[in-house]
Amino acid sequence: MPSKAILTDIEGTTSAVSFVFDVLFPYAREHLPAFVREHAGEEQVAAQLAAVRAESGEADADLERVIEILLGWIAEDRKATPLKALQGRVWERGYRAGQLKGHVYPDAVAALQRWKAGGYDLYVYSSGSIQAQRLIFGCSEAGDLSPLFSGYFDTTSGPKREAASYARIAEVIGRPAGEILFLSDVVQELDAAREAGLRTCGLAREGGVLVGHPSVASFAAIDPAAF
Numbered sequence: 001m002p003s004k005a006i007l008t009d010i011e012g013t014t015s016a017v018s019f020v021f022d023v024l025f026p027y028a029r030e031h032l033p034a035f036v037r038e039h040a041g042e043e044q045v046a047a048q049l050a051a052v053r054a055e056s057g058e059a060d061a062d063l064e065r066v067i068e069i070l071l072g073w074i075a076e077d078r079k080a081t082p083l084k085a086l087q088g089r090v091w092e093r094g095y096r097a098g099q100l101k102g103h104v105y106p107d108a109v110a111a112l113q114r115w116k117a118g119g120y121d122l123y124v125y126s127s128g129s130i131q132a133q134r135l136i137f138g139c140s141e142a143g144d145l146s147p148l149f150s151g152y153f154d155t156t157s158g159p160k161r162e163a164a165s166y167a168r169i170a171e172v173i174g175r176p177a178g179e180i181l182f183l184s185d186v187v188q189e190l191d192a193a194r195e196a197g198l199r200t201c202g203l204a205r206e207g208g209v210l211v212g213h214p215s216v217a218s219f220a221a222i223d224p225a226a227f
């Protein structure tokens with residue numbers, strides 16, 4: 001049965017890696033320390049700080065040490081759920097202030113609009129928090145793209161390189177895994193999705209192939225009916 005829903009990664013797939021590394025991460029590095037100091041007493045932020053202490057194994061870390069840990073995680077691009085949640089909060093300020101505009105490749109915008117109009121349900125799965133996902137598409141250079149999407153998934157559904165995460169997401173979407181086409185620029189994510197029964201297509205925006213998966217350089221080359 002051909003695919004009926006499309007699940008897409010963000011960084012390197014709908015959006016430039018350079019936007020994440022050269023714009024979003026530096027913004028978080030600059031603004032996260034003040035944000036954490038200002039909001040540490042807030043219940044949701046306090047829960048994320050507790051999760052940082054647990055994940056780092058530093059149960060007694062004071063606030064300044066937790067900030068240091070978070071900055072280290074940004075530098076190593078660690079896909080830690082509490083870091084991603086806090087980054088989403090910090091980026092929200094930047095987007096609302098007009099300092100940030102989400103980058104989405106024009107070919108991705110056009111294809112997502114075409115697929116939506118053609119009856120496909122569109123979903124996002126990224127290591128960025130759901131809040132960060134809503135912001136990149138809701139406050140994008142191409143305007144508010146959020147009406148295109150039926151749902152968002154982040155690492156609270158599990159790591160992106162584990163098949164069980166994709167099985168969980170298919171359950172929530174409410175379709176057999178074989179009716180969902182997953183798009184990503186990372187071969188380990190495509191492998192995990194395929195292991196769970198999803199169809200896969202690799203985005204190799206600089207050319208080349210994602211070994212073992214159909215690969216394209218642009219969304220313009222994807223016909224979801226062919227999967």
Ligand SMILES: CSCCC(=O)C(=O)COP(=O)(O)O
Pocket residue numbers: 009010011012020024079084125126127128129132133136160
């Ligand atoms: C949701 S935009 C922020 C990007 C980000 O923090 C990230 O980790 C991107 O990971 P992805 O799974 O989209 O490659």
Ligand SMILES: [Mg+2]
Pocket residue numbers: 009010011012013184185186
């Ligand atoms: Mg990616």
